[in-house]
Amino acid sequence: MNMNKMHTNHQLDPHDGLVLRNAAGRTVTCVSGSVWLTMEGDIRDVVLAPGDSFAVDRHGLTILAAQQPSVVRVSAENRPRTWWDRAVDYLDQAHWPGGIQPGRKWRYYSYGERTR
Numbered sequence: 001m002n003m004n005k006m007h008t009n010h011q012l013d014p015h016d017g018l019v020l021r022n023a024a025g026r027t028v029t030c031v032s033g034s035v036w037l038t039m040e041g042d043i044r045d046v047v048l049a050p051g052d053s054f055a056v057d058r059h060g061l062t063i064l065a066a067q068q069p070s071v072v073r074v075s076a077e078n079r080p081r082t083w084w085d086r087a088v089d090y091l092d093q094a095h096w097p098g099g100i101q102p103g104r105k106w107r108y109y110s111y112g113e114r115t116r
Contacts, residue, residue: 008074012066020062026074028062029053033070038063048072 009031010018020026028037030048037046040060047067048054056062064072 010064010072010074012064012070012072014066014068016066018064018072020056020064020074022059023056023062023074024059026056026076027053028056028064029073029075031071031073034067035070035072036065036067 012018012033012035020028028035028048030050030052032050034050035048037048037054038044039056039058039062042058046054
């Protein structure tokens with residue numbers, strides 16, 4: 001997979017896999033579902049549940065396998081997060097289409113109604 005993008009989301013069906021090459025410095029986050037992660041030359045096996053993250057710490061192959069329908073996010077290389085990065089992440093998750101959560105009740109207020 002080409003790792004030039006800032007963040008990439010991948011949807012995996014059950015028993016599907018994703019191979020990352022030379023992903024050292026990237027962070028893999030499980031957005032939904034459950035994902036098994038293993039790295040070439042490493043004896044660790046990691047299972048990520050929703051909200052869990054893992055920082056890949058070596059080059060070579062990193063293999064992700066979905067145990068159920070899952071969405072994973074692969075970030076760019078780890079770097080210090082600025083206030084701008086945190087603000088964009090918050091807005092992306094809370095207000096844009098990716099942040100729409102099932103069961104969230106939307107209500108529109110007229111001017112001054114909300115402050116009462």
